[in-house]
Ligand code: SF4
């Protein structure tokens with residue numbers, strides 16, 4: 001997503017948040033892996049959109065009858081290997097599961113795109129852009 005007004009481009013991916021708001025699937029199609037990754041069973045999923053609505057930052061997308069969310073590629077995220085600029089990092093430490101409680105309140109009435117925009121703008125401003 002482009003945020004021209006503060007001069008950043010950004011991608012919104014699952015934070016493996018502490019609260020795991022998306023783990024509320026009525027069909028029990030979502031499980032949480034050992035690294036906190038969100039795993040969706042495309043077999044059980046009925047594309048209801050409850051998980052997408054629950055995520056405070058818009059990290060879940062439904063497109064062409066498929067639910068997309070970062071599942072950490074089983075622990076070795078391929079995007080990190082692919083990014084030649086070294087712009088992506090992944091660390092398993094105490095900061096790995098941030099709390100999104102504040103963002104959940106702030107983005108309560110937003111749709112997914114608005115949540116992504118709000119989140120990226122907040123991150124960009126915190127980093128001094
Ligand atoms: S609520 Fe959003 S950020 Fe948190 S685990 Fe689910 S998809 Fe990831």
Ligand code: SF4
Pocket residue numbers: 024025026027028029030040044045046047048049050051052067
């Ligand atoms: S879209 Fe699929 S995975 Fe998400 S809550 Fe609905 S049934 Fe569950």
